[in-house]
Amino acid sequence: MPNRLLRLAAIPVLAWAAVSFAADDYDDHVAESNGLRVVHAWARATTGPEALVFADIVNDSGADVLLQGGASGLAASVELVGFELRDGEPAYTPLPAIPVRNRREVVLAPNGLALRLNGLAETLVEGDEIEITIVFDVGPVDVHVEVGASDAAGHSHAGHAH
């Protein structure tokens, strides 16, 4: 009988823990502000003074917005960059603000758009979690960035719906 009571008491505790963990997980993977949702922000571990941050940006604000760049206490500057091949070698070129259409998604991904952290105060190590701010014309969005392996191809939870 006491065992049964203990089991019954454990159910709400486990449920609370599961909900709590799920909420933390959601908060870590999704940032929202002004109708903009930034999902699964991630970066690769780096040994140099630069790092690229990738994420999915969904615009449900009701209007087109401009993705302008970013800011971070860890880097001297954060700029929007676009990938291109220069004489067969990959390169990222600084870009001006680009539009994110209403009810559309812009994907920042390797070999595409990215936010480049320049002049990093310290190298990014796999497993680190850093905070950056992505700047739009309608306001900033504070984003939690997961640092993956130096050869990571995506966020560790890529494919999970949020």
Next chain:
Amino acid sequence: MPDAVADLWQTLPVMAQDIAWFVLLLLPALVVGIVVLAGYRPFALVGAILWRFRWTSLLFVALIAVSVGIGVGLIAQERGLRQGTARAADKFDLIVTAPGSEVTMMMAAVYLQPVDAPLLSGAVYNEIASHDRVSLAAPIAFGDSYRAAPVIGTTADFVSHLSGDLATGRLFATHGEAVIGARVALDIGDSFEPAHGAGPAAEEGAHAGAAYTVVGRMRPSGSPWDKAILVPVEAVWAVHGLPDGHGPQHEGALGPPFDADYFPGTPAILVRAEELWANYALRSDFTRADTMAFFPGAVLARLHSLLGDVRQVMSVMAIVTQVLVTAGVLAGLVILTRLFSRRLALLRALGAPRRFVFAVVWSYAAALIGAGAALGIGVGVAATAIISRVVTARTDILVRASLDWPELHLVAGFVSLTVLLALVPAFVALNRPVAPELRA
């Protein structure tokens, strides 16, 4: 301190970093040389040994040179192929197709590999062409061929985009005219009849009566388009019994604007904006349920990253192969030193210090390795040129590979490693007893 070094390293120009790497990789060989030769000048004796055993020495040098040359040649080729494929895709900023495989559609639209692809409608084409950021939207309609040359339906603006000014002739101005790539085996004024499809399965005579006359030739682009024949997209539609993209009131017109109701479809559209950021905005706009927009450069980069892994494996294999060859050479050298062991024993009997004899044998081995590596760079240059020609001929992609710093780093690392290994035969020669060798 390591952070300070890392910071300093980051501030160096790329050329300075390459030179520094080269010196660092060569440093073990230089240090060993300085230590082994300290206080001695065995060069005259080593020169005499080299001359005395010149044919054997030459054989060893040639073995090392071929091993080094092929190794660096293959690695340079990988880079050349990467740059060649990128150059070939240079004019293709953004491609819009029906949803599917980006790699397949890139191979079809950029590298002209035949593929069956769903078509984009006239409404989609007009939406793209009328977008305020689009400076060029050209249909790329493939499927027909003439002999080995794909016949591509497109617009005159696309021909200008691809070639700039033509090498000879002019752009097509009517349905029955064609502009050929730089390496197509036709001349201005020639007429030909396209086959339906491409390759061995192409149906000759399927478009009987639909002849094109060549009116212009493009400049070389170093891409498969050098072997392509470009015709008005309206003509491609017409020879297939389809509407020609323009309403009855514009019969015979060429190029945009197209009437969506009379637009039979195109498997791919080249889209160009003047600015890189605008291309990204366009890609975002046309990545949706009914269209797929992609940068061939980004798709290539993904493929190149796979090649990058292959390159690392190739580099390791090249070093292993070269070291194995050199180990074989050094094993042969151990046997060779037996040939002149009596002379070495005589030297020691005459009072030459053991270290001097050690320095002589090591210097001899190092001379073979150094000469083999230097000659190997020459072999690498020749191998690179030959392989580039073969790859260019087989792929229609201009590959201009040349040796660069990564290959020189490889050679420097090889020299250092093998020069260290060359200490072994020197030790072996040193440990031979003098008296029995003199009596032999």
